[in-house]
Amino acid sequence: MRTVLVTGPGGAGRTTAAAATALAAAREGRRVLLLTADRGPAPEAVLGTALPAPEAGGGALWGPPAEVTPGLHAARIATGEHFQDRARDLQERGASLFDLLGASPLDPEELTELPGAEPLALLTALRAAHADGGHDLLVADMPPLHATVRLLALPEQLRRYLRRLLPAERQAARALRPVLAQLAGVPMPAQRLYETAARWEAELAAVQDVLEAEGTTVRLVAEPGPLAAGELRLARAALSLQGCRVDALVANRLLPGVTGAGATDGGVTADPWLAGLVAEQLAAHKSLHEEFLVDGVTVCELPHLGRGPRGPQDLAELAARARSTTIGVAAAGGNGSAGGFGVIPGGGLTDELDGWSGTGGAGDPAVEDRLAADGVLLWRLPLPGADRGDLDLLRRGDELIIGVGPFRRVLTLPSALRRCTVSGAGLRDGALCVRFTPDPGLWPRPS
Incomplete structure (x- = not known):
């Protein structure tokens, strides 16, 4: 299943962009499911359709x-109900542990949704939609940009925490628990605790498989402006750090005269107030347009309708007026124009939905052997949009802890690099490059 996770800075119109993308895809014959966790009025207002509760x-x-x-269905994720179901299940499975701690269980009436319940419900819903397999395309209306970055990193982080708290060797000793309890004189954690941890591990692994699937991409939505540009660059580098691929940037609510191909430096309006807004948006859009295209990310432009989009008719108008550009090989024209590699027009919001195989500027870490030339191994991680001042790097044992602004990821080093010391690092051409020098005491010597 193709999955598009739509996010952007707060107020950028990500719900509108997600709905317009889903509608455009459905009109091309796809079976589309649009999921949202937004419990406000925006999704129903934009879609012009009520979203029933479970x-x-x-x-x-x-x-x-x-x-x-026809072809497009939408649903709202029931985050509160999901939290209550999980809380009841946790209480039942952890009853013996709660007894050990002297804690009394909560009554169903006391269970109130806590902060953080929405991300877990959204991740679970993404996995369930994939398992259902009843649609060709899943479009998810995600939380604001920085919250989405943290959300996409959550499965890997939680799995790592579980492995640290309940390591495999401790779980392997479950058969000795009665003996250990007798020797220690205190009850040992119940079997259910380990079973629950194993179940969580399996569920998190399934969610991570969905997020890392080749057909899963992130689509960024922004209203071009000075603040949005900085937020997009930081979040884009953080998404790449997590291995998430960006398939498109949707520039939303573009004023007349602000387009990638037909942009103008002035003369759009005689109103000086509006002219100032156009000039500011134009400058920001040109910068983002060039920056994302260079990295192979499609840029899609949605015009300002002069009103807030409401219902399928407005969404259809947005989709029809959408314009996109990408980097590729243009065919020779019938009028004798030569083809070649460069900026080419696309098909709008449905670009990159079929057979997407790009990288979006992201990629897995790679190791380059420079031992013969420079005596080092070069570890390289693409981080498009990263700023040198936002990066942190720390080695701890066999792991690298990399930070991009407030976002972190722990990566396990390949076996060859574990026998090396870090001799330098730098940001070059949109990638973090770390130099490793072989440790003479650990590096294998030629026989």
Whole structure:
């Protein structure tokens, strides 16, 4: 299944862009499911359709999907119900541990959704939608940009925490628990605790598989401006750090005269107030347009309709007026124009939905052997948009801890680099490059 995770700075119009993308895809014959965790009025207002809630106590992750147009169904994720179901399950499985601690269980009426419940419900819903397999395209209306970056990093982080708290060797000693309890004179954690940890590990692994699947990409939405540009660059580098691929940048609410190909430096309006807004947006859009295209990311432009989009008719108008550009090989024209590699027009919001195989500027870490020439191994991680001042790097044992602004990721080093020392690092051409020098005491010597 193709999955597009739509996010952007708060107020950028990500719900509108997600809905317009889903509608455009459905009109091309795809079976599309649009999921949102937004419990405010925006999704229903934009779609022009009510999103029913699931039946109480039914265990459903979302309510019955509502048909917006033929081929497009939308649903709202039931974050509160998901939290209550998980809390009840945790209490049942951890009853013996709670007894050991002298804690009394919470009554169902006391269970109130806590901060952080929404991300977990959203991740679970993404996995469930993939397992269902009833659609060709899943479009997810994600939280604001920085919250989405943290959300996409969550499965890997939680799995790492589980391995640290309940390592494999400790779980392997479960058969000795009765003996250890007798020797220690205190009860040992119940079997259910380890079973629950194993179940969580399996669920998190399934979610991570969805996020890392080849057909899963992030689509950024922004209203071009000075503040949005800085936020996009930081978040884009953080997404790349997590291995997430960006398939497109949607420049939303573009004023007249602000486009990639037909941009103008002035003369759009005689109103000096509006002219100032156009000039500011134009400068920011040109910069982002060039920056993302260079890294192979499609740039899609959505015009300002002069009103807030409401309902399928407005969404269809947005999709019809959308324009996109990308870097590729243009065919020779019938009028004798030569083809070649360069900026070429695309098909709008549905670009990159079929057979997407790009990198979006992201990529896995790679090791380059420079032992013969420079005596080092070069470890390289693409971080497009990263600023040198936002980067942190720390080696701890066999791991590298990399920071991009407030975001962190722990990466395990390949076996060859574990026998080396870090001799330098730098940011070059949009990639973090770390030099490793072989440790004579650990590096194998030629026989």
